[in-house]
Amino acid sequence: MGRFKFELATRDDDAELRSILAATPMDGQISLSFRREPSFFDAAAVEGDFHQVAICRDSRDKRIAGFGCRSVRMMYVNGQPTPIGYLSALRALPEYRNRGLVARGYAFLHQLHADGRTSLYLTTITAGNEPALAVLTSGRAGLPTYRFAGTYHTMVISIGRRRFRNGASAGVDVRSATNDDLHDVLELLRAAGPSRQFFPCYEAEDFFDRRATFRDLTPADLLLAFRDGQLVGTLGGWNQRGFKQSVVERYAAHLRWSRPLYNSWARLRGMPMLPPPGKPFHYLTGALPVVLDDDPAVFRALLEGALAKAVTGSCDFLVIGLHESDPLLPLAKPYQLASYLTGIYLVSWDQGEPLLAQIDDRPAYLELGCL
Numbered sequence: 001m002g003r004f005k006f007e008l009a010t011r012d013d014d015a016e017l018r019s020i021l022a023a024t025p026m027d028g029q030i031s032l033s034f035r036r037e038p039s040f041f042d043a044a045a046v047e048g049d050f051h052q053v054a055i056c057r058d059s060r061d062k063r064i065a066g067f068g069c070r071s072v073r074m075m076y077v078n079g080q081p082t083p084i085g086y087l088s089a090l091r092a093l094p095e096y097r098n099r100g101l102v103a104r105g106y107a108f109l110h111q112l113h114a115d116g117r118t119s120l121y122l123t124t125i126t127a128g129n130e131p132a133l134a135v136l137t138s139g140r141a142g143l144p145t146y147r148f149a150g151t152y153h154t155m156v157i158s159i160g161r162r163r164f165r166n167g168a169s170a171g172v173d174v175r176s177a178t179n180d181d182l183h184d185v186l187e188l189l190r191a192a193g194p195s196r197q198f199f200p201c202y203e204a205e206d207f208f209d210r211r212a213t214f215r216d217l218t219p220a221d222l223l224l225a226f227r228d229g230q231l232v233g234t235l236g237g238w239n240q241r242g243f244k245q246s247v248v249e250r251y252a253a254h255l256r257w258s259r260p261l262y263n264s265w266a267r268l269r270g271m272p273m274l275p276p277p278g279k280p281f282h283y284l285t286g287a288l289p290v291v292l293d294d295d296p297a298v299f300r301a302l303l304e305g306a307l308a309k310a311v312t313g314s315c316d317f318l319v320i321g322l323h324e325s326d327p328l329l330p331l332a333k334p335y336q337l338a339s340y341l342t343g344i345y346l347v348s349w350d351q352g353e354p355l356l357a358q359i360d361d362r363p364a365y366l367e368l369g370c371l
Contacts, residue, residue: 006108009053048073065090074201079194085121111276155336170297196365235302236287272316284368286320294327321368
């Protein structure tokens with residue numbers, strides 16, 4: 001038997017998977033590690049009912065060298081419910097890179113893919129991550145095809161002391177949801193969801209339960225917009241701190257030296273401060289940015305309402321993700337403090353080509369909190 005073995009992780013591997021996340025931050029001006037504490041597998045519930053973690057185990061050193069995740073859930077494709085996969089969290093410890101393990105890992109993924117659960121996957125690659133892009137889109141033997149499907153904008157909006165409207169605008173009334181609203185919320189998502197490619201086909205089981213897709217999102221966290229008594233939009237402020245964290249590992253030199261000065265200024269202005277290395281950013285994830293017919297007044301009312309509500313909480317930022325062709329994107333951009341760009345790719349082996357050829361030009365949708 002060779003030194004490296006590819007297999008599915010179990011809950012016995014949970015602690016080691018979390019340690020790899022901590023050891024493989026995403027570099028940049030602010031180097032961040034994306035943690036899943038206290039449980040890797042419990043956090044994976046947001047990706048859907050079916051979820052696998054493929055690991056590469058080093059039999060000589062008796063540890064995991066790297067891993068990647070595969071999940072599948074029903075999504076709208078050209079307006080029709082279709083099983084679509086998502087490939088995520090590809091990680092390898094630095095000492096195991098450039099050993100040809102990526103190709104072997106994808107060979108194992110291809111074996112898992114043979115279960116027939118889906119013919120097509122989504123994945124994301126951070127803009128500027130040229131090494132990953134070069135390898136994954138190289139077309140090497142055994143690797144699937146990667147087709148670019150547009151840029152995903154993750155917008156960071158400062159909450160601070162700014163006064164936001166309470167959400168009421170142009171005949172739009174905004175209030176928090178209750179458990180009794182779930183039926184109407186699902187009806188709205190079924191009406192508006194097909195206008196986006198890859199919008200998840202949500203069911204009642206996805207909400208308001210610790211084991212659900214939107215775990216830790218309470219009814220009070222979800223804002224509803226009404227026009228003439230009809231539900232026309234949703235936007236949630238999802239605090240994921242209980243199971244997912246973005247931890248600062250280090251700052252670039254200029255930020256390291258200027259952070260104390262900036263924090264002094266931010267404290268006086270009531271603005272968010274930069275946390276020290278080893279501490280997480282505190283933010284809300286914008287969940288379900290859904291507006292019937294993409295009505296600008298409805299989206300602005302929801303966004304203003306979410307920010308006004310967040311001022312009284314413990315988070316410093318609201319983070320919202322939208323595809324480059326989403327009509328709501330230009331409405332959110334004026335609020336952003338910073339924006340992070342990610343490429344969306346459609347991944348397939350040969351059997352996925354027929355579906356790829358049929359996909360029309362509706363804006364793609366990714367649920368930011370489920371990535």
